[in-house]
Structures are given as C-alpha cells and as structure tokens.
Amino acid sequence: MPLATAQEVGAARRPTLVRQVIDSLREQVASGEWPVGSRIPTEPQLVEALGVGRNTVREAVRALVHAGVLECRQGSGTYVVSADEMTGAVSRRLAGAQAAEAVEVRRAFEVEAARLAAMRRTREDMAALDGALADREAAWRSGRVDDFVEADAVLHTVIVAAAHNAMLAELYASFGAAMLRASIATGVGDELRPEDHVDHHRLIDAIRAGDPARAAAEAGAFLEV
Numbered sequence: 001m002p003l004a005t006a007q008e009v010g011a012a013r014r015p016t017l018v019r020q021v022i023d024s025l026r027e028q029v030a031s032g033e034w035p036v037g038s039r040i041p042t043e044p045q046l047v048e049a050l051g052v053g054r055n056t057v058r059e060a061v062r063a064l065v066h067a068g069v070l071e072c073r074q075g076s077g078t079y080v081v082s083a084d085e086m087t088g089a090v091s092r093r094l095a096g097a098q099a100a101e102a103v104e105v106r107r108a109f110e111v112e113a114a115r116l117a118a119m120r121r122t123r124e125d126m127a128a129l130d131g132a133l134a135d136r137e138a139a140w141r142s143g144r145v146d147d148f149v150e151a152d153a154v155l156h157t158v159i160v161a162a163a164h165n166a167m168l169a170e171l172y173a174s175f176g177a178a179m180l181r182a183s184i185a186t187g188v189g190d191e192l193r194p195e196d197h198v199d200h201h202r203l204i205d206a207i208r209a210g211d212p213a214r215a216a217a218e219a220g221a222f223l224e225v
Helices: 008-032 044-050 055-066 085-094 099-119 123-142 145-164 165-190 202-210 212-221
Strands: 070-073 076-082
Touching: 008 044, 008 055, 044 055, 055 070, 085 123, 099 145, 099 165, 099 202, 099 212, 123 165, 145 165, 145 202, 202 212
Parallel strands: none
Antiparallel strands: 070 076
C-alpha cells in the first residue's frame, strides 16, 4: 500500500484544523468575549492569535457566517449576530414569519412548559417564579414598555426552566433570542394601558398547586390567535 503524499496528509488534516478553529471562535461567542453585536478581530489578528494560516481562518469564519453566527459587512468587518448556530437558524426562519405564526410557536412551547412545570416544579423553582412574577408586575407599574417586555420574557423563561426539560429549554432559548421579546412587544404596543394588562398570577398559582391541566389552560389563554 503506497504511503500518502505530504499533500494528501495535509488535505486530510485540514478539516480537523478548521473544526478546531471553528470551535475556538464559537467559544469566544458563547463565553461572552464576543457578545452579539460586536465586531470580531480582523483576519490577521485571528491568524496571529490562533497560530494558523489565513485560509484556515477564512474557512472557519465562512462556516460560522453560513451557520448564522457571524455576518461579514463589506468595508466594516465581521460581526456576531447570534449566540449559536441554532439561534441563527431560528432567526433566519422567523425573519419573514407573520406575527400570528410567532404566537402559535410561543403557544406550543409555553403551554407544554407550564404543564410540565406544574408536575416538576421544585421549591427553588417556585421562589424563582414568584420573584420573576413580582418583577413583571413592578415593571408594568413603572409604565416603561421596554422594562415590561424584558420582565415578561424573563418570567416565561423561568417557567420553561421549571419544566426541567433540557431540550425544551434550549429550543425555547433559541426562539426567545430570535422572536420572544418582539412577540411580547407587538402584543403590548407603544404604551402600557390598564385594559391590556394580562394577569399571570393564576398561571403561577396553577403551577404551585401542581395542576398541569389548569396550568396549560392558563398559559394558552393569553396566547390565542
């Protein structure tokens, strides 16, 4: 059996090296070193920092651009546009979605999350839920739309966490980064009006009572389309 040439060996090793660089770049994003919206180092800087060739860096960046994590902007640089590949994929899929579709997706996630949370919540979960609910109500009373949207999103994320389903939490986090806050903001509008307030106390009480059917019904009631 003939020995592989140096060129063939290099070609075989190259995908592994590119994968290592992709993983390194992804870690910078995941760790928060390169937050969403920030510009990553230039190609020469990455070459020096990682100790690899330009082509390897270029391929790794191109792969993350294709995955929706990075975006190249002509004359400006390369920017982080999502925290991970899943968020990037969800963002692209939801970019052209209608508001009604986003609400339907929220409903699918949140109804099941509430049902599971009612069966699996712990004492620590309930403490987190009560705190998030109090923050949501305080944000509503403040009259600041942005604060309320964030507090409402946090409460729903805490409910999903109380479901203790890692896959559900991961998928919901990707949806949340792409669409949740926009969906909430659309429902709220430009002003917090008393007649538009949606009480979540009954939802949290159903989870506390361990009543999955009532929790699911409460979660779905304010997400009708």
